[in-house]
Amino acid sequence: MVERIKMPELPVERRLKSFDEVALGYSEEMARVEASRCLQCKNPPCVKACPLNVNIPAFIRHVREGNYEKAAEIIRSSNCLPVITGRVCPYERQCESACTLGKKGEPVSINALERFISDWELSRGFCIPAKIPEKTKGKKVAIVGSGPAGISAAERLALEGYEVSIFEALHMPGGVPLYGIPEFKLPKDVLLKGLKFLDELDVEILTNVVIGRTLTLNDLLSDGYDAIFLAIGANYPLSLGIPGENLCGVYFASEFLMRINLMRAYKFPHESDTPISVYGHVVVVGGGDVAIDVARCAVRLGADSVTILYRRTEKEMPARKVEVRRAREEGVHFSFLSQPIEFIGDENGRVKAIKCIKMELGPPDETGRRRPIPIPGSEFIVDADTVIVAIGQTVNPLALRGFPHIKLSKKGTIVVDPETLETTYSGIFAGGDAVTGSSTVAMAMSTGRKAAHFIIRHLSR
Amino acid sequence: MESYMLRWGEMPFKIISKKKLAEKIKMIEIEAPLVARSAMPGQFVIIRVDQRGERIPLTIVDWNPSRGTITLVFREIGLTTMKLGRRRVGEEILDVVGPLGNPSQVLNYDRVCMIGEGVRISSLYPRLKYLKKCGSHTVVIAYAKSGDEIIMEDEISRLSDEYYVVTSDGTRGFKGTAAITLHNLLKESKMKVEVVLAVGSPLMLRSIAAVTKRYQIRTIADLSPIMLDGLGMCGCCRVIVGNEVKFACIDGPEFDAHLVDYDNLISRMKMYRSEEQLSLKIHMGG
Numbered sequence: 001m002v003e004r005i006k007m008p009e010l011p012v013e014r015r016l017k018s019f020d021e022v023a024l025g026y027s028e029e030m031a032r033v034e035a036s037r038c039l040q041c042k043n044p045p046c047v048k049a050c051p052l053n054v055n056i057p058a059f060i061r062h063v064r065e066g067n068y069e070k071a072a073e074i075i076r077s078s079n080c081l082p083v084i085t086g087r088v089c090p091y092e093r094q095c096e097s098a099c100t101l102g103k104k105g106e107p108v109s110i111n112a113l114e115r116f117i118s119d120w121e122l123s124r125g126f127c128i129p130a131k132i133p134e135k136t137k138g139k140k141v142a143i144v145g146s147g148p149a150g151i152s153a154a155e156r157l158a159l160e161g162y163e164v165s166i167f168e169a170l171h172m173p174g175g176v177p178l179y180g181i182p183e184f185k186l187p188k189d190v191l192l193k194g195l196k197f198l199d200e201l202d203v204e205i206l207t208n209v210v211i212g213r214t215l216t217l218n219d220l221l222s223d224g225y226d227a228i229f230l231a232i233g234a235n236y237p238l239s240l241g242i243p244g245e246n247l248c249g250v251y252f253a254s255e256f257l258m259r260i261n262l263m264r265a266y267k268f269p270h271e272s273d274t275p276i277s278v279y280g281h282v283v284v285v286g287g288g289d290v291a292i293d294v295a296r297c298a299v300r301l302g303a304d305s306v307t308i309l310y311r312r313t314e315k316e317m318p319a320r321k322v323e324v325r326r327a328r329e330e331g332v333h334f335s336f337l338s339q340p341i342e343f344i345g346d347e348n349g350r351v352k353a354i355k356c357i358k359m360e361l362g363p364p365d366e367t368g369r370r371r372p373i374p375i376p377g378s379e380f381i382v383d384a385d386t387v388i389v390a391i392g393q394t395v396n397p398l399a400l401r402g403f404p405h406i407k408l409s410k411k412g413t414i415v416v417d418p419e420t421l422e423t424t425y426s427g428i429f430a431g432g433d434a435v436t437g438s439s440t441v442a443m444a445m446s447t448g449r450k451a452a453h454f455i456i457r458h459l460s461r
Numbered sequence: 462m463e464s465y466m467l468r469w470g471e472m473p474f475k476i477i478s479k480k481k482l483a484e485k486i487k488m489i490e491i492e493a494p495l496v497a498r499s500a501m502p503g504q505f506v507i508i509r510v511d512q513r514g515e516r517i518p519l520t521i522v523d524w525n526p527s528r529g530t531i532t533l534v535f536r537e538i539g540l541t542t543m544k545l546g547r548r549r550v551g552e553e554i555l556d557v558v559g560p561l562g563n564p565s566q567v568l569n570y571d572r573v574c575m576i577g578e579g580v581r582i583s584s585l586y587p588r589l590k591y592l593k594k595c596g597s598h599t600v601v602i603a604y605a606k607s608g609d610e611i612i613m614e615d616e617i618s619r620l621s622d623e624y625y626v627v628t629s630d631g632t633r634g635f636k637g638t639a640a641i642t643l644h645n646l647l648k649e650s651k652m653k654v655e656v657v658l659a660v661g662s663p664l665m666l667r668s669i670a671a672v673t674k675r676y677q678i679r680t681i682a683d684l685s686p687i688m689l690d691g692l693g694m695c696g697c698c699r700v701i702v703g704n705e706v707k708f709a710c711i712d713g714p715e716f717d718a719h720l721v722d723y724d725n726l727i728s729r730m731k732m733y734r735s736e737e738q739l740s741l742k743i744h745m746g747g
């Protein structure tokens with residue numbers, strides 16, 4: 001039995017100072033060998049475990065045979081953003097978790113093969129849909145938000161002959177993959193090349209338009225859009241709500257990542273005008289993928305030390321194992337069972353230390369993970385010159401301003417009919433993180449495709 | 462609406478006219494039809510001059526929906542405002558997004574006193590224009606370090622029922638501070654107002670708030686923390702108001718002046734002082 005081919009990685013010493021991509025991708029040779037490991041199951045469990053139900057055995061068969069164009073076509077029919085998913089999917093929880101080979105040994109490296117095909121496509125310009133659809137339906141759909149959910153809905157609708165406009169509040173399209181996920185996981189020039197197909201499909205992307213401010217949902221309806229898809233993500237940062245959170249040097253992960261990814265602050269001052277203030281002992285609060293991304297960025301920005309504080313133990317940490325491993329290689333420290341209770345500032349209003357409390361694990365909570373409980377009297381102080389709070393995001397309801405007809409849940413997410421993804425206002429649908437709360441790119445895309453399906457049904461009635 | 466829409470990557474934000482109002486203070490009229498269509502007094506835009514550029518907020522001082530333009534007034538204080546100041550008529554900038562923030566809270570009052578400092582005197586103009594149309598009584602205190610920085614004097618004095626000039630060096634109007642002037646006006650009961658609005662440095666805002674607190678007059682501070690997206694997504698602009706954390710870009714930028722934590726605002730506004738000076742030195746040689 002051939003062993004799973006390891007993803008080649010940038011050597012650690014070259015990662016410490018640069019934002020260059022860490023996972024380097026398979027060579028053609030590696031891809032062919034890895035593809036040959038696939039058992040080609042009759043009833044492939046991986047397809048069901050993929051949120052987008054990509055026909056995995058079929059595309060892998062074509063990789064094995066060197067028929068990359070066919071492989072690309074198969075992926076593309078279920079997933080228009082392999083450029084993103086092939087790099088950032090938590091595959092160990094999705095497709096690869098179900099791989100038959102994984103029952104005894106190591107699963108097929110499906111994700112790396114998807115990335116191989118996507119890179120191959122990009123290297124020869126871009127895969128243009130065989131036939132550019134004509135706008136035959138005479139109907140227009142407005143999509144709010146240009147993240148994975150919005151883009152995948154746009155693709156489906158455009159292919160079916162609808163006129164599609166995507167409204168994006170920021171100055172560039174892409175959503176969190178653009179401004180949240182760091183360059184070393186997903187290079188931005190690769191991402192933007194991967195969005196070019198929207199041009200070919202004649203999807204209009206209108207940046208710098210804030211729905212709820214520049215235009216309201218009412219404006220869109222009265223300007224003749226026949227349906228609207230809300231794909232606004234979950235991008236309002238949650239705070240710890242403890243004293244000192246407003247000190248200088250305390251960032252929310254969202255600001256930290258936006259400065260780095262959207263504004264390229266790591267190239268300040270020579271190639272970017274946007275500064276970032278990261279130095280000394282950097283402490284990151286949280287235990288998810290965002291916390292890991294932030295910590296790894298801090299390493300690259302030249303921090304003296306980077307420590308992640310997490311209130312449970314490594315076992316409960318939601319972050320992906322491979323990224324935790326890479327973070328450790330890059331020198332990130334972890335302090336488990338620790339919870340900040342106060343940020344302490346110096347005389348200039350800059351953070352200098354964190355007061356924390358030790359936690360112990362109690363009985364499981366509603367997520368099934370053991371609940372952390374503070375140990376009385378166990379307070380301790382951690383030195384910190386920069387702190388980044390990465391404890392999650394919720395929906396930013398700005399888009400709904402002036403439009404009270406759409407209901408939000410107690411958690412702040414948009415309420416939809418789970419069957420059709422229609423909101424409480426007929427003709428307005430919603431999907432992605434805005435509905436599910438923070439999720440994954442592939443999940444967001446699958447809701448985008450589903451919404452497109454029901455929007456088409458709605459418009460054909 | 463369609464004809465207004467431009468695709469990503471195009472540069473529609475053309476400078477239509479430009480005027481120097483004072484040393485380092487410029488006024489530009491810029492094409493931004495969608496913003497012009499829905500702007501309200503007190504709102505702002507975020508602009509980005511070029512590809513490598515920073516996003517900075519500037520108040521929408523005036524707008525003309527039929528021409529599809531907005532007017533901005535800014536002080537060349539750092540790299541981005543200097544780059545903007547160097548753009549010539551007919552040239553374009555990369556991004557303008559807005560209108561952002563909430564419309565001003567003073568628009569429904571009958572008797573309003575408004576105080577502006579330096580370049581931010583211009584931020585009073587749209588509010589004044591609106592209030593005048595509604596027939597409100599308006600008092601304006603225009604404050605600056607020196608007389609030549611009292612900008613937009615004709616436009617503003619014409620729209621105000623009472624108009625006072627204060628400079629700290631005494632080159633124009635009263636010599637002193639805006640807070641002292643306000644205090645004198647209130648003390649002599651010369652001025653009867655329901656609400657006071659102030660826009661300028663946090664130091665001035667704090668001293669104004671201290672004065673009006675004594676007279677128990679509702680007071681609104683238009684805050685200018687550092688911003689990034691202006692959309693409520695990053696938390697960069699957070700300010701403490703009455704012990705609560707607020708995002709100035711979506712909850713403000715106006716807040717109850719008596720509840721703002723000015724020390725925190727001041728230190729957060731200085732957060733990038735050394736970086737700002739560095740980039741200015743590298744790119745402008747100054």
Ligand SMILES: Cc1cc2nc3c(=O)[nH]c(=O)nc-3n(C[C@H](O)[C@H](O)[C@H](O)COP(=O)(O)OP(=O)(O)OC[C@H]3O[C@@H](n4cnc5c(N)ncnc54)[C@H](O)[C@@H]3O)c2cc1C
Nearest residue numbers: 145147148149169175176211233399432433439440441444
């Ligand atoms: C730091 C970070 C790292 C992550 N890493 C991974 C990973 O490795 N793998 C993975 O699968 N997932 C990852 N995720 C999660 C993933 O990015 C999201 O689940 C996914 O992007 C959600 O897609 P979406 O289209 O619903 O929303 P988003 O990607 O959030 O896009 C929403 C878009 O809507 C725009 N918008 C919002 N309001 C308005 C408005 N009023 N008007 C106009 N436009 C508006 C926003 O600007 C944004 O561009 C990560 C998330 C973060 C924050």
Ligand SMILES: Cc1cc2nc3c(=O)[nH]c(=O)nc-3n(C[C@H](O)[C@H](O)[C@H](O)COP(=O)(O)OP(=O)(O)OC[C@H]3O[C@@H](n4cnc5c(N)ncnc54)[C@H](O)[C@@H]3O)c2cc1C
Nearest residue numbers: 517518519520535536539540541542685686687688730737
């Ligand atoms: C809602 C709002 C409305 C504003 N309206 C006006 C206006 O009408 N006219 C005007 O001249 N100025 C206005 N400002 C201030 C203006 O945004 C800053 O002067 C500008 O960002 C300076 O950028 P710079 O690169 O030229 O200078 P920098 O060298 O970056 O900074 C100089 C000073 O400006 C402040 N500043 C820097 N970056 C920002 C930022 N992104 N956001 C806010 N402040 C920042 C800092 O406190 C710094 O001390 C407004 C600010 C806000 C928040």
Ligand code: FES
Nearest residue numbers: 689691693696710
């Ligand atoms: S500027 Fe980002 S939240 Fe206000």
